[in-house]
Amino acid sequence: MENKSKRKCQPSAFQYCTAKFQKVDMGSVILELPECQEKSLEAYEEIKEDLEEGVIDDLEEKKRQKIQKKFWIKRYQLFSKFDQGIKLDYESWFSVTPEKIARHIAERCKCKIIIDAFAGAGGNTINFAQTCDRVIAIDIDPKKIDLARNNAKIYGVEHKIEFLIGDFFELAPMLKADVVFLSPPWGGPSYINKSILNLENIMSPHGGEKLLEQARKITKEIAYYLPKNINKQQLAIAAGPNCKVEIESNYLDDKIIAKTAYYGNLLKV
Secondary structure, rough: OOOOOOOOOOOOOOEEEEEEEEEOOOOOOOOEEEEEEOOHHHHHHHOHHHHHHHHOOOOOOHHHHHHHHHHHHHHHHHOOOOOOOOOOOOOHHHOOOOHHHHHHHHHHHHEEEEOOOOOOHHHHHHHHHHHOEEEEEEEHHHHHHHHHHHHHHOOOOHHHEEEEEEHHHHHHHOOOOOOOEEEOOOOOOHHHOOOEEOOHOOOOOOHHHHHHHHHHHHOOOOOEEOOOOOOOOHHHHHHOOOOOOEEEEEOOEEEEEEEEEEEEHHHHH
């Protein structure tokens, strides 16, 4: 096989993002979110070799095509320091919380100790480390923990994070924290095909409500990051008798991409 030397990215070839204000419903705050004005696939072709050999490992060609068309152009929305050595696996490209939304959630969850129950590649974990004294980052996948540790180091917050490999359901009884952040797997992009997503479809076979109950064994202060089409009535019922939930919509590029449910003293309304 021919030994090809790597080519470096040419940032000037890309159309960068410009700031745009998007309003969040449910009486919540205004988020400043970036909007990419142009999507240049020509720029992608210039660094495709680097992408395939370094940043993304062991992907089938169809998956590379998906990243090319939908996710690669949004890399700076996921991590503003992407070019400084951020690493992602395939799943992380569509599961990382965009940085500006993650930063907003982190501000609302500011506390001494917070648990990121499904840390993934570390998007939320990094932002929690900037607002909280200590972060406990959990993921069942050792590779995800390696990615999160690398990415946290790039942002200079690795020293504030305790990384744990394991199942949150098993670890929860042994943990203590002021706030728990839940961002469980949504089951891949196919979730969007349903008009209303049943909460019990989250984290099968446990279910989304059971996950919430497990987090409540640690604290009542919970932030729950979920698909935009999640059943809001179920989230309200899950709050329990005489309890409230605040459901915040998160926007990116003029489109709602997720909802965050806040429980306990995290409510602003």
